[in-house]
Amino acid sequence: MDPIEVFKALSNESRLQILQWLKEPEKHFVPHEGVDMRTIGVCVSQVTDKLNMTQSTASQYLSILQRAGLIRTERIGKYTYYKRDEEKISELAAYLNQEL
Amino acid sequence: MDPIEVFKALSNESRLQILQWLKEPEKHFVPHEGVDMRTIGVCVSQVTDKLNMTQSTASQYLSILQRAGLIRTERIGKYTYYKRDEEKISELAAYLNQEL
DNA sequence: ATATTATATCTACATTTCTCGATATGTCAA
DNA sequence: TTGACATATCGAGAAATGTAGATATAATAT
Numbered sequence: 001m002d003p004i005e006v007f008k009a010l011s012n013e014s015r016l017q018i019l020q021w022l023k024e025p026e027k028h029f030v031p032h033e034g035v036d037m038r039t040i041g042v043c044v045s046q047v048t049d050k051l052n053m054t055q056s057t058a059s060q061y062l063s064i065l066q067r068a069g070l071i072r073t074e075r076i077g078k079y080t081y082y083k084r085d086e087e088k089i090s091e092l093a094a095y096l097n098q099e100l
Numbered sequence: 101m102d103p104i105e106v107f108k109a110l111s112n113e114s115r116l117q118i119l120q121w122l123k124e125p126e127k128h129f130v131p132h133e134g135v136d137m138r139t140i141g142v143c144v145s146q147v148t149d150k151l152n153m154t155q156s157t158a159s160q161y162l163s164i165l166q167r168a169g170l171i172r173t174e175r176i177g178k179y180t181y182y183k184r185d186e187e188k189i190s191e192l193a194a195y196l197n198q199e200l
Numbered sequence: 201a202t203a204t205t206a207t208a209t210c211t212a213c214a215t216t217t218c219t220c221g222a223t224a225t226g227t228c229a230a
Numbered sequence: 231t232t233g234a235c236a237t238a239t240c241g242a243g244a245a246a247t248g249t250a251g252a253t254a255t256a257a258t259a260t
Contacts, residue, residue: 007111010200012218013104019200044237057219059238078227078236093196100110100119100189112248144207157249159208178206178257 001069001091003099009068014051015061019070021050022084033079041074041083101169101191103199109168114151115161119170121150122184133179141174141183 010016021028025037029046048058062082065071069088074081110116121128125137129146148158162182165171169188174181 004111004113004116007107007116008217011104011107011111014218016104016107016200023200045235054220055237056221056239059236060219063238075226075237080237089200093193096193096196100116108247114248145205154250155207156209156251159206160249163208175207175256180207 001088001095003092003095006068006070006092009064009070012061014053014057015065018047018051018061019065019084021047022071022082025083035076035081037083039083040076041072041081043079043081045079047082101188101195103192103195106168106170106192109164109170112161114153114157115165118147118151118161119165119184121147122171122182125183135176135181137183139183140176141172141181143179143181145179147182 022042025042029037029042029050032043032046044055044059044062047062048055051058062071066073066082070085071082072085122142125142129137129142129150132143132146144155144159144162147162148155151158162171166173170185171182172185
Protein backbone atom coordinates (compact mmCIF):
# COMPACT_ATOMS: atom_id res chain seq x y z
CA MET A 1 0.00 0.00 0.00
CA ASP A 2 1.33 3.40 -0.97
CA PRO A 3 -0.11 5.78 1.61
CA ILE A 4 0.63 8.86 -0.47
CA GLU A 5 -1.35 7.49 -3.40
CA VAL A 6 -4.19 6.59 -1.04
CA PHE A 7 -4.24 10.01 0.59
CA LYS A 8 -4.23 11.67 -2.82
CA ALA A 9 -7.16 9.54 -3.89
CA LEU A 10 -9.03 10.61 -0.76
CA SER A 11 -8.16 14.30 -1.17
CA ASN A 12 -11.12 14.95 -3.40
CA GLU A 13 -14.68 15.56 -2.29
CA SER A 14 -16.24 13.54 -5.09
CA ARG A 15 -14.01 10.53 -4.66
CA LEU A 16 -14.52 10.50 -0.91
CA GLN A 17 -18.23 10.74 -1.61
CA ILE A 18 -18.13 7.73 -3.92
CA LEU A 19 -16.35 5.66 -1.31
CA GLN A 20 -18.98 6.60 1.26
CA TRP A 21 -21.86 5.88 -1.10
CA LEU A 22 -20.38 2.46 -1.73
CA LYS A 23 -20.59 1.70 1.95
CA GLU A 24 -24.36 1.33 1.65
CA PRO A 25 -24.94 1.22 -2.08
CA GLU A 26 -28.62 0.32 -1.94
CA LYS A 27 -29.24 3.54 -0.01
CA HIS A 28 -27.59 5.73 -2.62
CA PHE A 29 -27.96 4.17 -6.04
CA VAL A 30 -30.94 3.25 -8.13
CA PRO A 31 -31.09 -0.49 -8.82
CA HIS A 32 -29.53 -1.72 -12.01
CA GLU A 33 -30.21 -4.84 -14.04
CA GLY A 34 -31.25 -6.63 -10.89
CA VAL A 35 -27.67 -7.02 -9.68
CA ASP A 36 -26.95 -7.13 -5.99
CA MET A 37 -25.01 -3.91 -5.37
CA ARG A 38 -23.75 -5.23 -2.08
CA THR A 39 -21.90 -8.19 -3.57
CA ILE A 40 -21.28 -7.12 -7.17
CA GLY A 41 -21.02 -3.37 -6.89
CA VAL A 42 -22.35 -0.48 -8.92
CA CYS A 43 -21.51 0.40 -12.50
CA VAL A 44 -19.96 3.55 -13.92
CA SER A 45 -23.30 4.86 -15.18
CA GLN A 46 -24.84 4.67 -11.74
CA VAL A 47 -21.96 6.66 -10.30
CA THR A 48 -22.08 9.12 -13.19
CA ASP A 49 -25.77 9.78 -12.54
CA LYS A 50 -25.22 10.38 -8.86
CA LEU A 51 -22.14 12.56 -9.18
CA ASN A 52 -23.05 15.67 -11.06
CA MET A 53 -20.25 15.11 -13.53
CA THR A 54 -19.50 13.58 -16.86
CA GLN A 55 -19.02 9.90 -17.61
CA SER A 56 -15.37 10.64 -18.35
CA THR A 57 -14.79 12.11 -14.92
CA ALA A 58 -16.66 9.36 -13.12
CA SER A 59 -14.65 6.70 -14.93
CA GLN A 60 -11.38 8.42 -14.11
CA TYR A 61 -12.27 8.86 -10.46
CA LEU A 62 -13.15 5.21 -10.15
CA SER A 63 -9.79 4.34 -11.73
CA ILE A 64 -7.96 6.50 -9.26
CA LEU A 65 -9.73 4.87 -6.33
CA GLN A 66 -8.96 1.48 -7.79
CA ARG A 67 -5.27 2.19 -8.37
CA ALA A 68 -5.10 3.35 -4.77
CA GLY A 69 -6.50 -0.06 -3.83
CA LEU A 70 -9.67 1.23 -2.22
CA ILE A 71 -12.13 -0.38 -4.61
CA ARG A 72 -12.23 -3.51 -6.77
CA THR A 73 -13.60 -3.95 -10.24
CA GLU A 74 -15.47 -6.68 -12.05
CA ARG A 75 -16.56 -6.60 -15.67
CA ILE A 76 -19.87 -8.30 -16.44
CA GLY A 77 -20.96 -8.01 -20.02
CA LYS A 78 -20.79 -4.41 -21.06
CA TYR A 79 -20.88 -3.11 -17.52
CA THR A 80 -17.99 -2.58 -15.15
CA TYR A 81 -18.95 -2.88 -11.50
CA TYR A 82 -17.01 -1.34 -8.68
CA LYS A 83 -17.23 -2.11 -4.99
CA ARG A 84 -15.22 -1.32 -1.91
CA ASP A 85 -12.20 -3.41 -1.01
CA GLU A 86 -12.83 -3.62 2.71
CA GLU A 87 -9.62 -5.47 3.36
CA LYS A 88 -7.49 -2.74 1.84
CA ILE A 89 -9.48 -0.09 3.62
CA SER A 90 -8.78 -1.85 6.90
CA GLU A 91 -5.10 -1.88 6.03
CA LEU A 92 -5.30 1.87 5.71
CA ALA A 93 -6.86 2.18 9.14
CA ALA A 94 -4.12 -0.07 10.50
CA TYR A 95 -1.48 2.09 8.84
CA LEU A 96 -2.95 5.18 10.44
CA ASN A 97 -2.84 3.58 13.87
CA GLN A 98 0.66 2.21 13.58
CA GLU A 99 2.73 4.39 11.30
CA LEU A 100 1.03 7.71 11.61
CA MET B 101 -12.27 18.22 11.32
CA ASP B 102 -12.27 18.65 7.56
CA PRO B 103 -11.17 15.29 6.20
CA ILE B 104 -10.36 16.65 2.76
CA GLU B 105 -7.98 19.22 4.23
CA VAL B 106 -6.40 16.52 6.35
CA PHE B 107 -5.96 14.12 3.44
CA LYS B 108 -4.44 16.92 1.36
CA ALA B 109 -1.98 17.67 4.11
CA LEU B 110 -1.01 14.01 4.21
CA SER B 111 -0.70 13.71 0.41
CA ASN B 112 2.87 14.87 0.41
CA GLU B 113 5.90 12.76 1.16
CA SER B 114 7.71 15.46 3.12
CA ARG B 115 4.76 16.37 5.27
CA LEU B 116 3.99 12.75 6.04
CA GLN B 117 7.65 12.37 6.91
CA ILE B 118 7.51 15.30 9.33
CA LEU B 119 4.52 13.83 11.09
CA GLN B 120 6.31 10.52 11.48
CA TRP B 121 9.51 12.14 12.71
CA LEU B 122 7.47 13.96 15.32
CA LYS B 123 6.26 10.64 16.67
CA GLU B 124 9.69 10.04 18.18
CA PRO B 125 11.39 13.38 17.90
CA GLU B 126 14.45 12.50 19.95
CA LYS B 127 15.25 9.76 17.44
CA HIS B 128 15.15 12.10 14.47
CA PHE B 129 16.19 15.57 15.51
CA VAL B 130 19.32 16.97 17.04
CA PRO B 131 18.73 18.48 20.47
CA HIS B 132 18.01 22.17 20.63
CA GLU B 133 18.49 24.63 23.44
CA GLY B 134 17.92 21.85 25.91
CA VAL B 135 14.18 21.78 25.30
CA ASP B 136 12.28 18.53 25.74
CA MET B 137 11.17 17.70 22.20
CA ARG B 138 8.60 15.28 23.51
CA THR B 139 6.64 17.87 25.46
CA ILE B 140 7.52 21.13 23.72
CA GLY B 141 8.19 20.03 20.16
CA VAL B 142 10.82 20.88 17.59
CA CYS B 143 11.44 24.22 15.96
CA VAL B 144 11.33 25.18 12.30
CA SER B 145 15.10 25.17 11.97
CA GLN B 146 15.34 21.59 13.18
CA VAL B 147 12.78 20.52 10.61
CA THR B 148 14.49 22.57 7.91
CA ASP B 149 17.79 20.85 8.59
CA LYS B 150 16.27 17.40 8.40
CA LEU B 151 14.14 17.98 5.32
CA ASN B 152 16.42 18.76 2.45
CA MET B 153 14.52 21.90 1.66
CA THR B 154 14.49 25.60 2.33
CA GLN B 155 13.33 27.30 5.49
CA SER B 156 10.46 28.77 3.49
CA THR B 157 9.20 25.37 2.47
CA ALA B 158 9.59 23.88 5.93
CA SER B 159 7.64 26.74 7.47
CA GLN B 160 4.89 26.43 4.89
CA TYR B 161 4.59 22.68 5.37
CA LEU B 162 4.34 23.05 9.11
CA SER B 163 1.57 25.61 8.59
CA ILE B 164 -0.33 23.25 6.36
CA LEU B 165 -0.08 20.46 8.92
CA GLN B 166 -1.21 22.84 11.59
CA ARG B 167 -4.20 24.18 9.65
CA ALA B 168 -5.20 20.56 9.08
CA GLY B 169 -5.12 20.17 12.86
CA LEU B 170 -2.43 17.51 12.92
CA ILE B 171 0.16 19.50 14.86
CA ARG B 172 0.12 22.24 17.47
CA THR B 173 2.36 25.23 17.81
CA GLU B 174 3.94 27.11 20.68
CA ARG B 175 6.11 30.18 20.42
CA ILE B 176 8.93 30.44 22.96
CA GLY B 177 11.15 33.43 22.50
CA LYS B 178 12.28 33.59 18.93
CA TYR B 179 11.57 29.93 18.28
CA THR B 180 8.31 28.34 17.20
CA TYR B 181 7.93 24.76 18.34
CA TYR B 182 5.66 22.26 16.70
CA LYS B 183 4.47 18.95 18.06
CA ARG B 184 1.84 16.40 17.15
CA ASP B 185 -1.74 16.86 18.25
CA GLU B 186 -2.43 13.29 19.24
CA GLU B 187 -6.04 13.98 20.03
CA LYS B 188 -6.78 15.26 16.54
CA ILE B 189 -4.84 12.42 15.00
CA SER B 190 -7.00 9.99 16.93
CA GLU B 191 -10.07 11.76 15.63
CA LEU B 192 -8.82 11.08 12.15
CA ALA B 193 -8.43 7.39 12.90
CA ALA B 194 -11.94 7.39 14.34
CA TYR B 195 -13.24 9.09 11.23
CA LEU B 196 -11.64 6.42 9.06
CA ASN B 197 -13.26 3.67 11.06
CA GLN B 198 -16.71 5.19 11.16
CA GLU B 199 -17.27 7.33 8.10
CA LEU B 200 -14.97 5.76 5.60
C1' DA C 201 19.51 51.64 18.55
C1' DT C 202 21.46 48.25 15.75
C1' DA C 203 22.76 43.82 14.23
C1' DT C 204 21.66 39.09 14.26
C1' DT C 205 18.85 35.14 14.17
C1' DA C 206 14.29 32.60 13.61
C1' DT C 207 10.12 32.47 11.42
C1' DA C 208 6.43 33.93 8.31
C1' DT C 209 4.79 35.72 4.16
C1' DC C 210 4.90 37.25 -0.79
C1' DT C 211 5.78 36.43 -5.53
C1' DA C 212 6.74 33.48 -9.11
C1' DC C 213 7.32 29.52 -11.96
C1' DA C 214 7.04 24.48 -12.77
C1' DT C 215 4.32 20.54 -11.98
C1' DT C 216 0.14 18.23 -10.85
C1' DT C 217 -4.74 17.86 -10.44
C1' DC C 218 -9.51 18.83 -11.95
C1' DT C 219 -12.75 18.41 -15.28
C1' DC C 220 -14.41 18.36 -19.72
C1' DG C 221 -15.34 17.09 -24.74
C1' DA C 222 -13.98 14.07 -28.22
C1' DT C 223 -12.81 9.72 -29.55
C1' DA C 224 -11.48 4.85 -29.15
C1' DT C 225 -12.63 0.24 -27.50
C1' DG C 226 -15.49 -3.47 -25.92
C1' DT C 227 -19.87 -5.80 -25.77
C1' DC C 228 -24.40 -6.91 -26.95
C1' DA C 229 -28.67 -6.78 -29.92
C1' DA C 230 -30.85 -6.72 -34.34
C1' DT D 231 -22.20 -6.75 -39.87
C1' DT D 232 -24.09 -2.81 -38.21
C1' DG D 233 -25.91 -0.04 -34.60
C1' DA D 234 -26.38 1.21 -29.97
C1' DC D 235 -24.73 1.55 -25.53
C1' DA D 236 -21.09 1.30 -21.62
C1' DT D 237 -16.62 2.30 -20.48
C1' DA D 238 -11.87 3.86 -21.10
C1' DT D 239 -8.54 6.91 -22.80
C1' DC D 240 -6.64 11.16 -24.94
C1' DG D 241 -5.87 15.98 -25.24
C1' DA D 242 -6.60 20.43 -23.35
C1' DG D 243 -7.39 24.52 -20.45
C1' DA D 244 -8.23 26.15 -15.73
C1' DA D 245 -7.13 25.71 -11.04
C1' DA D 246 -4.35 24.05 -7.27
C1' DT D 247 0.02 22.51 -5.35
C1' DG D 248 5.19 22.23 -4.80
C1' DT D 249 9.06 24.68 -3.99
C1' DA D 250 12.25 28.39 -4.15
C1' DG D 251 14.17 33.16 -3.45
C1' DA D 252 13.37 37.59 -1.59
C1' DT D 253 11.59 40.16 1.92
C1' DA D 254 8.96 41.30 6.11
C1' DT D 255 8.30 40.60 11.02
C1' DA D 256 9.48 39.27 15.67
C1' DA D 257 12.68 38.47 19.26
C1' DT D 258 17.20 38.62 21.22
C1' DA D 259 21.89 40.15 22.02
C1' DT D 260 25.29 43.72 21.82
